[in-house]
Amino acid sequence: MSIKDLSVLLGVILIIIMLIIPLPPAMLDVLIICNISLALVIILVAMNTREPLQFSIFPTLLLLVTLFRLGLNVSTTRSILGNAEAGNVIETFGSFVVGGNALVGFVVFLILIIIQFLVITKGAERVSEVGARFTLDAMPGKQMSIDADLNAGMISDIEAKERRQKIEQEADFYGAMDGASKFVKGDAIAGIVIVIINLIFGLVIGMSQLGMGLGEAANTFTLLTVGDGLVSQIPALLISTATGIVVTRATSEGNLGHDITKQLLAYPMMLYVAGGTIFLLGVVTPITPYVTFPIAGILVYGGWYLSRAQKKTLEEEAAASDETEEGNEDLKSPESVVNLLQIDPIEFEFGYGLIPLADANQGGDLLDRVVMIRRQLALELGMIVPVIRIRDNIQLQPNEYVIKIKGNEIAKGDLLLDHYMAMSPGIEDESIIGIDTIEPAFGLPALWIGEDMKEQAELSGYTVVDPPSVVSTHLTEVVKRHAHELIGRQETKQLVEHLKESYPALVEDVTPNPLAIGEIQKVLANLLRENVSIRNLPIIFEVLADYGPMSKDMDLITEYVRQGLSRQISKQYSTPGEPLYVVTLSGAVEKRIAESVQQTEHGNFLSMDPNQSQQILEMASQEVDHLSQMGQVPVILCSPAVRMYVRQLLERYMPNVPVLSYNELEPEVEVQSVGVVNID
Incomplete structure (x- = not known):
């Protein structure tokens, strides 16, 4: 524990000692001066903070300082009444400061109490209460603003986290200040009570125990009581003022002195007036x-001086503006066009x-939904979805939207904001009247109602959904279908670096030897192309470490990775306790496909007779349609040797139909074939 920590703990212990053990007058003198010094330091710090959170310890410090002052009051009261x-x-405050006149000192003390209790403390208490309530009410809006900036790419994840923490700290601070201001209020009341006790019991003790006359007792104890009240209430007044400064302080670029001089003297003409x-x-x-003329002269001179300074500032800004225009001309030069290529x-x-x-001001929550989409896809696909840029385009129809991937239009749709999209369960209800449309994500017929x-x-x-849900679903599905286009080498490197934090030895076995980042990216893209999540990177890298040294054919290595992810793939397409209904390929079809594989130094590809491939496609389409009519998700099952070639054959015509191999299914999965693709 550091010396600073020990000093704070010793200070708290000293407060307890003051409440219990009588202290000698000399020590009381030291503690009283320390109290005044501490209050002065606190008000100066409060004046120099730029925002309340820079003095976030103030509520707790206020409690400790108030307790310290009350402990001093107890000790001084014990000393006054006892000795x-x-x-x-x-004694100096009671005689020198108020000129030895107890009545004047008492009046000054009452004025200090009234100023502190009725003006500063009450105002600070109200500001703290309102500030706490407004801060809590504004938290949801501030959180949404942070999410919007994060989604728009204006801030990073770290900056967003810092802003959220700052919002939470602001709420805690103003809530604590709302409670701490009650201590200041109670301290003012305690000061009045202590003075009354000192006066009444001082007279009684002076006359009954110390043998003083009424006049002597009144003069002695009144001066001591007033002196005690002044040395107590002056620091209390400083602390109350600091409380008011902190809770009324708005965030700015400078301290209180800078802001006052900058804003109060912003209009030189007013000084002339x-x-x-x-x-x-x-x-x-x-x-x-002799009083008015010098002050008037100072004000007029100040107005002239500030006017000259403002004129100089305007000239400098004009010169800077000219430089900016020259810079804008530079932006028009051919060399700056590179900035437009992003x-x-x-x-x-x-x-x-x-x-x-x-628009959040109109109740729109698209920005929040986009944030949730990125989180959902991170969990489902295991990749970091890039920031989705959202902007309006006056070239589009009023109710039209467009989704682009890397600058190319991929999908589009139309929305009616004052309607709902209704999709039929299969049995049409003639009483449901609406505008015919197509659900954009899956191409299903629907109605705007x-x-x-x-x-x-x-x-x-x-199934009835609102327009924001329609566009969110469409955007989600588009990103899923094109996830393999969004994961490049840079994104792959980020995933590898993240994995390296937990599995350094595994990553070292895979990259940079035997596989480069580009080769790993091809494997991940192949998996995402067929809607296989890459979230389980440790298993993927285990397979890459085993088979990477054996081959440079990334398509072949992808097949090994898929087999390594068999449990994940089985869970993705099968339901526990129910059979997996599939369409299989006959032995003749698999043999024909295997014979049509051409091997080159750049990899293997399928080269099949067009008539035969067309026949296989037609048969596969019939069997898939039959399986769909049974209410089952169509899955094509084949041997591991030809799986990727079957996928190449069917991908263009049936991109959403998964093609699995026997090695990609766990043994406990019950497979039931409901159709066979065969050729003559």
Whole structure:
């Protein structure tokens, strides 16, 4: 434990000692001066903070300082009533400061109490209460603003985390200040009570125990009590003022002195007006000119000096503006065109009629939904989805939106913000009236219905979703289908670096030898192309470490990786306790495909007779349609040797139909073939 920590602990122990053990007057003098010094330091620190959180310890410090002052009051009261003395400091405040006049000192003390209790403390208490309530009410909006900036790429994840922590700290601070201000209020009340006790019991003790007369007792104990009250209330007044400064302080670029001088003296012409007014007071009123004329002169000189300074500042800004315009001319030069070549990985553009979707002020939550989409896809796919740029485009139709991948339009759709999309369960209800449309994510027929039809459609079994859900689903599916295009070498390197933190030996066995980052990226892209999550990177790298040294054919290594992920793939396509319904390939078809594989130095590819490939496609399409009509998800099952070639053959015509090999299914999965692809 450091010396600083020990000093704080010793200070708290000293407070307890003051409450229990009588202290000599000399020590009381030292503690009273320390109390005044501490209060002065606190108010100076409060004036120099730029924002309240820079003095976040203030609520706790306020409690400790108040407790210290109350402990001093107990010790001084014990000394005054017991010995009719309380040290040199209190006697000085009681005689020298108020001129030995107990009545004047008592009046000054009452004024200090009234200022502290009715003006500063009450105001600070109210500001703390309102600040705490407003801060808590504003938290959801601030959180949404941070998520929006993060999603737009304006801030990083670390900056977003820091901002969220700052919001939480602000809420805690203002809540603590709301409670701490009650201590200040109670301290003012305690000061009044202690003075009354000292006066009453001082007279009683002085006359009954110390043999003083009424006048002597009144004079002695009144001066000591007033001196004690002053040395206590002056630091209390400073602390109360510091409390008010902290809770009323708005975030700025400078301290309190900088802000006051900058903003109060921002209008030099007003100093001319003030100076002229003071000058007229000296001329037309009996107020002596020796007071008004110098002050008027200072105000007028200040206005002239500030006007000259502002004029100089404007000239400098004009010169800087000219330099900026020259810089803008430079931007128009051919060399600066390179800055315009940046292409966003994912873009979502919409017409002006869909602006309410993204405008939080109009109730739009698209930005929040995009954040959730990125989180959901990170869990499902195991990759970091790039930032999705959201912008309006006046070239689009008002209700139209477009989704782009790397600058190319991939999908589009139309929304009716005041309607709901209703999708039929398979049995049409003629009473449901709406505008015919197509659900954009899966291409299903649907209707745009009004609010009055929503409840009836739900009762009829229709799936009813609002426009934000429609566009969120569409965006999610587009990113899923094109995930393999979004994972490049840079993204792969990020995943590898993250894996290296937990599995350094595994990563060292894979890259840079025998596989480079580009080769690992090809494997990951192959998996994502067939909707296989790469979240389980340790297993993927274990397979790469085993088979990477054996081959440079990344398609072949991908097949080994898929087999290593057999448990994951089995769980993805099968349901526990139910058989997996599949379409298989006949031996003749698999043999024909295997014979059509051409081996080259750059890898293997399928080279099949067009008539035969067309026949296989037609048969596979019939069997897949039959399986779909049974209400089952179509899956094609074949041997490991030809799986990737079957996928190459079917990918263009049936991209959403998964092709699995026997080695990719766990033994406990029950497989039931409902169709066989055969050729003549």
